[in-house]
Amino acid sequence: MPSGSVRRSIATMANSLSLKHGLSLWCPQPASLNRIPQPSSIAFSSSPRTYVVASSTFANQNREFVIVGGGNSAGYAARTFVEHGMANGRLCIVSKEAFAPYERPALTKGYLFPLDKKPARLPGFHTCVGSGGERQTPEWYKEKGIEMLYEDPVTGLDIEKQTLTTSSGKLLKYGSLIIATGCTAVRFPDKIGGNLPGVHYIRDVADTDSLISSLEKAQKVVIVGGGYIGMEVAAAASGWKLDTTVIFPENHLMQRLFTPSLAQRYEDLYQQNEVKFLKGARIKNLEAGSDGRVAAINLEDGFTIEADVVIVGIGAKPTVSPFEAVGLNSNVGGIQVDGQFRTKVPGIFAIGDVAAFPLKIYDRIARFEHVDHARRSAQHCVRALQSAQTSLYDYLPYFYSRVFEYEGSRRKVWWQFYGDNVGETIEIGNFNPKIATFWLDSGKLKGVLLESGSPEEFELLPKLARNRPLVDKQKLQSASSVEEALEIARSSMQVETAA
DSSP, rough: OBBOOOOOOOSOOOOBBBBBTTOOOOOOOOOOGGGGOOOSSOOOOOOOOOOOOOOOOOOTTEEEEEEOOOHHOOOOOOHHHHHOOOOOTTEEEEEESOOOOOGGGGGGGGGGSSSSSSOHHHHHHHHGGTTOOOOOOHHHHHHHTOOOOOOEEEEEEETTTTTTEEOOEEEEEEEEEEEOOEEEEEEOGGTTTTTTTTTOSSHHHHHHHHHHHTTTTTTTTEEOOHHHHHHHHHHHHHHHHHHEEEESSSSTTTTTOOHHHHHHHHHEEEEEEEEEEEEEOEEEEEEEETTEEEEEEHHHEEEEOOSEEEEEEEOOOEOOOGGGGGGTTTOOOOOOOOOOOOOOOOTTTEEEGEEEEEEGGTTTTEOSSSSHHHHHHHHHHHHHHHHHHOOOOOOEEEEEEEESSTTTTTTEEEEEEEEOOOOOEEEEEEESSOEEEEEEEETEEEEEEEEEOHHHHHHHHHHHHOOBBBHHHHHHTOOSSSSHHHHHHHHHHHHHHHO
């Protein structure tokens, strides 16, 4: 990501490029990192609701607590309810998926490993194994007395009557409602071939199963998007030994986080794994072959790329319907909440990707599409709900990626970023074996990214980003290694603490 005064994001706001045919091709950004003024017109109420207590069999169709959504946030919220003795016979989860909540990042990582490389499969990555917790299989929910409604998304909400309507016609009365609907993938329009057979989007297990079925028969794969999805899926496709091309409209990978020089390091690594890149690409349409399946991508400059599988990773949008009435944020999208994840409607909360919340450390409203925030927001919300705690959510922006982790890979890659990517950047290291990028704003360290660090080094990153020490720029630039640079930053933090 460029340095200077630019305030960017990785996971939510779309900074789209307008194309001749009305199509925007863009990649995810972290909603954390845009300077967005906090609206002053939103009022949050803690006034009581009419609570209902359900029996353990839910015979009366009343639920004291209802979570809408079956993703990471729902799974971690359920665990927190259980930890506080609030689940048995009192909690219902309504999901559009056929599976119990699972760790969604696996879908573009281990789930896509080549079939001979021990790919991840359910029930292996149900929540909450991603944070070292107990694996919450469907049996776990039954044992804990949690009602699960699968493949039955919510279609209506009546705030006054405190009821939800599902697609199957169920009418659920709730006492407290937690909206954890996450996001849906941004899709290409039908008119340019966005739904042709062989065109794939990744948001759930069904999507990824369909993609794997296509990859088994594929020869030429084109991935649209140079962000998280593009990088992770391209690494997986490389493992399948397929002809793989990544196209995107920006000048380099991960434009909203990586500096040009850092991106070049990763692009070189991908090219060593026989992944090709086409930058500055603007899509005109996707073309079908004689069998009706996608066969090519036509670009605005007249260039055509053959493809029998196209994977689109151009961002996501929050799933807010049918919850518009609880208050939406027009700047970062999603449902507006306060520091305890309360919406403007008493008794209704929103967590995870869909929540637009006050980012306390940087004094702005943000929305994050990231598993770490999904976990933490769920835990904070339920704790606030059960204990009337008054502490506000104090989140430190965090993003990571892992690629090329399958057996036989030339090099496994894992980077982590903490903080705010503002100011000028200083890059230390040569990517062999590691590299670090530091963001300094008015001399203060605001953000840091580390590739291939040790566990101890990764543990240092959030401390640096939260403390924001004043760092000697020239001293940092002269560091001969990543280890030395991190020690300079650590020492700066210790000096400020002592002062």
